[in-house]
Amino acid sequence: MRDYIRLSKIEGTASRQAHTDLPEGTYEREMSKEGFFGPAAHLYHQRPPTGWIDWEGPLRPRAFDLNKLxxxxxxxxxxxxxxxxxxxxxxxxxxxxxxxxxxxxxxxxxxxxxxxxxxxxxxxxxxxxxxxxxxxxxxxxxxxxxxxxxxxxxxxxxxxxxxxxxxxxxxxxxxxxxxxxxxxxxxxxxxxxxxxxxxxxxxxxxxxxxxxxxxxxxxxxxxxxxxxxxxxxxxxxxxxxEDFRPLMSHRYHLPPSAHTTFLAKRFVVCTFCPRPMEMDPAALKVPFFHNNDDFDEVLFYHRGDFFSRDNIDRGMITFHPCGFTHGPHPKALGGMFKPRKTATDEYAVMLDTRDALEVGALPEGIENHAYVNSWMPKKEAAE
The missing domain is CATH 2.60.120.10 (Jelly Rolls)
Structure with missing residues (x-):
């Protein structure tokens, strides 16, 4: 077990309980070690932490439509x-x-x-x-x-x-x-x-x-x-x-690690299944913005309404390399505290890897190169 420097401190305007009671007009971002298991800091921003208007370099989020194979x-x-x-x-x-x-x-x-x-x-x-x-x-x-x-x-x-x-x-x-x-x-x-x-x-x-x-x-x-x-x-x-009975909390949005299904030494497989939404009015109802600083994150969309993603359909896969902040798409932010539904309706498989992933030699037309633009403010987003 690593001996991290662990303390708990609050500076400026912040919530005392993660993922709930966000200061008015703020967006929470989690920065943590060891995925969601190690020390963590929660920062409260005035704008969504994914509000970029341009992206250059290999860390961009990527999406692949496997239905086109x-x-x-x-x-x-x-x-x-x-x-x-x-x-x-x-x-x-x-x-x-x-x-x-x-x-x-x-x-x-x-x-x-x-x-x-x-x-x-x-x-x-x-x-x-x-x-x-x-x-x-x-x-x-x-x-x-x-x-x-x-x-x-x-x-x-x-x-x-x-x-x-x-x-x-x-x-x-x-x-x-x-x-x-x-x-x-x-x-x-x-x-x-x-x-x-x-x-x-x-x-x-x-x-x-x-x-x-x-x-x-x-x-x-x-x-x-x-x-x-x-x-x-x-x-x-x-x-x-369909036989899974996912963990849930009516007052707190659980991290993806709560849905771990299988694990190996250098990666984990998680499964997202339908569950009731958090009922506490102060609790987040969508995945919180977070840095994936120790793991590459992959999501395969099996079935249902993928409530935190826009223009993602069944049979598609998203890939968020380690090293940047990501979270729900702008369309989902309107449901941060007032969800459109009383329960989620999605099945998805998540793969989190401790080591950097490489993209395979896929045919042309499989990757959606505009996926990185899906977080941009609509007036800035590329057509």
Whole structure:
């Protein structure tokens, strides 16, 4: 644990309680260490801290419309890499139908998020039904394939050379957000047994194994998903976002860290789900302006009304590199204390990385280069 200099002091006009009772006519900005876990300062500005009128340089906020990816590779290893660093890779796989080969990731655990579509996943451990909103965590080295009923879109997050864990939920207990008993595991049912190669029959099956970003292909004269049982405490798990019960506070806007779902050593995955709005009239009803000074922040928009964002639709992703202040778009500021709705209506996946992310080699037309202008006062914003 780092030994930070920690004290609490107030200078000038400020609120004594973060995210509530803002001095009239001010906008709160949080500057903190370790994401939302370390020491923090709250500064109160006369204007929105995102009121820029120009931006030059690589730290600009960016947005990508993944709906515009117009190819559907049969292999997950051919999915478009959107963002990556040495510790995580975020891909978007526009799948379709039945995989022709098995896949095995030797580079790290794989977290699949089903954005659209339904079908089945077959793996060493059995079979899982898949539908939109499912998270599926596949331990490193798991052999697997999917069969979708038509087209499907999946967000894929690789914990490179690492593993996914559940967060320590602290004083709210390990049953908060979702009870671990809600995690589904694969079953070796009749459908799983039916896809195995019968004894005495020969059929060619190939496995693509990814290790250090290179593929090796191993060929078998039978389907190697032929296990008849398993035991132990290592297995794929699945949970749907509709089963989440998010933490909430009626008098205080909780930071994104309260919605942590999975974590690895150098990044976290959070999930935003529908919840009641804060009821205290003095409490902020929108995300507070904050510096992301220790983490790059990525948001994938799955479904609903993304109340703090303007012109962002499902299937889009935003990327806010570490080093600048960001927060709600101007349209959302009118609902800072008087929300338009009594509850949020959004599902979104957030990836926060401790190490700088690089943008993948995406096709032309995927990035919305005008996204940085969306915070500008309307009279200054570019057309």
């Amino acid at each position: 117009n190819y559907r590779p049969n292999s997950p290893f051919e999915a478009a890499t959107v963002l990556h660093n040495a510790h995580v890779k975020l891909r978007f796989w526009r799948a379709s139908g039945k995989m022709e080969r098995l896949a095995r990731n030797g580079d790290g655990d794989e977290l699949l998020f089903v954005h659209d579509g339904q079908g089945q996943l077959f793996c060493d451990f059995g079979r899982l039904d898949l539908r939109a909103g499912d998270y599926v965590m596949l331990p490193r080295g798991t052999m697997w394939r999917t069969e979708f009923d038509g087209d499907a879109d999946l967000l894929m997050i690789e914990a490179t050379n690492d593993s996914f864990h559940l967060p320590d939920k602290g004083m709210v207990g390990h049953h908060a957000i979702f009870d671990p008993a809600m995690l589904d595991t694969p079953v070796m049912d009749e459908a799983f047994r039916a896809q195995q190669t019968p004894q005495g029959k020969e059929e060619i099956w190939r496995i693509d194994i990814k290790r250090r970003e290179a593929l090796s292909t191993v060929t078998y004269p039978y389907n190697p998903l032929d296990a008849v049982g398993w035991k132990g405490d290592l297995t794929p798990v699945k949970i749907n976002v």
